Amino acid sequence: MMKKIILPALAICIASCSSDKETDAEDLINIAPKITTSELQIEEHSPEGTSIGAIAFHDDNKDDKLTISTESDAFFIDEVTGEITVGSNAILDFESTQKITLPVSVFDGTAITEKNIDLSLVDIEEYNALSLEQKELADYFKYLALWEDSNNLTSIQKWGAPMKIFLDGDITVEYRATVQGVLDEYNALFNLGDFSISLVDNLTDSNAHLYFGTTDTIENLWPDMFEIIDGKTYNGYAMTRAVNNKSNNSRIWISSSIASLFKHELGHALGLGHSNKCDTENSFMCSTISANNDFLEAEKDIIRYLYHADMTPGTTVEEINNAVGNLILLN
Template identity: 35%
Template sequence: MIRKFLFLVGLILVSCSSDDTGEVPDGDTPEQTGLTEFQLEFIEEYHYVTFNLSPTSFGGNLNEKWSEEVKIFLDGGADASYQESVENQISTLNDYMTDGTTLEVVNALSEANVHLYLGPAVDIENLWPDMFSFLSQGSFQGYALYSSSSSNINFGRIWVNNDGMPIFTHELGHVLGFGHASDARCGQNSSFMCSSLSNGFSTFDTGMIKTLYHPDITVGKTFQQLRPVIEELLLSESIAL
């Protein structure tokens, strides 16, 4: 079954809301797990961002990610300068992904599995009518959709209305399988998955990317199945925070 997920960021930005208290659940303490409180907080945030996604979007019960090269075609007003900025940004992301998944910009739509369009929302009406039906309901900086089959993400579409890297990185993050960050991660040193956008990657951000795109994290698993794997990656410092 193919599922589609919709994500958005408004021009009038609304802070992330969360039902995640950030508290360590009963039975999971530093003494019992050998993990630090910071690592336990990371695991809870990872669960929130990769499974729950956010209170305003519908997440899934099984782990999803790309298992092939992510090939991005830049369309609309994307010029050479914008392409250079995008390539620099995805080079950073590639450094965090160790399961063989890579991101690259391609020169033809026929080669791509992610189509990005830079321009005003009105341009989307004919290009992607389904996306425009959501854009027409408010004022947004960006919007992203992805589809998956058997928990493997295989196609994405991104629209952004400006050439800033924060909105590009945020929407690309959705296409890679990340939802909005919790309130706890949207203050100082905020996550790139906060609706308020961030210019860089927090410690939790790099940890989440390294975890989701680690070879030991396989698709089609529940969080309960993956949690022991994540704990071991942290204990062995294969994922360092």
Template identity: 30%
Template sequence: MHNKKTIVSLIISIAFLLGSFLYLRKREINYTPTAYEKELISYFKEIALHSEYDDNPNKVIKWAEPMALYIVKEEEFKPQMSFVKKTINEINLLATDGFKIVLTDNPLKSNCILYLCKKNKVAELDQYFYEMLNDGIDYDISGLAYSEFATNTNIIDKSLIFINSEYSLSVQESTILEEITQSLGLAFDSKVYPNSIFYKDKSKQKNRVREYLQLDKDVIRLLYHPKMKPALDSFEVNRVIKRILKSEKD
């Protein structure tokens, strides 16, 4: 009797494994990426599925509705504001799933606040965010982006961005590009591509990155593609990107 139960259990286990294998095979996409596309898939998974924060779920995190951006600034900052608008326009052109960034003059209607000011000014306006700017950081930072998301959906519902106005204009522009981009759900820095906006050691470079690499654009484009859903894991992301790339070739 014991042997019969063991055999039945073994048959059930084999059937389950075979079913799982056939299901995964069925879900595979018959597409072979180019050398560049392989780099893109790898880079997307590094940037989009990882985070510098401890609550990283290793899944896609993104906005599901437009970002209403309110900017707090100590003075007019015309060049910086021009660069903010340029960055917003670039992102909006890359997103095709209905997401966009819109500027608002009403903080009550915003879901993202960008502080363009000295760090001490943030202490007066938002003590919670100011503490984040100093948490474990013993050096003067040029900027920071922090996004809150629902853990059950992986959808971002609020972002806070700091741009330190005490730095040079070139550093501010580079920081604006980086932090607005990272607030989209791309919160990881990499050491792979020195000319990427996601490069970890930008502060050590003489020339700050103030424009996207094509690779950066494609990472943003893929994140805000209709087929890329919040909470997808690495396996699902790999499959979805192949499907997107294949559809673009058909």
């Protein structure tokens, strides 16, 4: 009998409580802000401070004050307008990354809405983006790496593995020290890749053979080279073999102990032709050199770029301007 009285009362109470709750909730519910932008585009190599555009966001609770932010340290975002600009840490290189994910979040005082925005990089012709001075450097890179003074190669050639030199012939303690000094200078320039040059104690462990001696000592050792140097005024010569544009063996003949001669022949072995900067500047790659010829500042950069991990062996005459332009813009 009791049950029949209690049950309807309980039912009313539940219905009533439930109804009250719905009414209260409608007033209290905060609607989270929304981010409507999904993708923005930016040209690669755009400098710091470049505007990428504004991210669109809104909130259905019209009175809420919204702030937008990002945890990225490569881009800045205006917390009120949502405008994104390039920061100093941004690396915008289409050749290595076509899309960058930028996490952003909007806060309305109560709720946070997060979203990953795609920043799509737009490829550019790097060479066209260079300054006049940078273009000169790129042109000189091309001149040396494609041997434009003589062979006019159609693609660059560089070592695919560390070079190991065996010193042979009339090698004095002083000359070994001269060679090591030159190698130290070169090795300091290979800091953007994993290439290096070292001396080894026997021919079997080597992939480069340096012979110090007079012209006639080459006749039996390397008859093919002797044919080229016989009767000429050369003091040194280098012949390098490559497979798929990757050098894997050099023979270097040296007949004078001046450091610049070894530096020059090693330059050939590494993939450089003769310089055209010989009237006013003493390049180490001039076809005639003295003890005064040495690396020019531009040539140090050129050796760095040639042996940069991103400079592919076989880069063609068509690709070379943008390939070196890319490295100049990034470094």
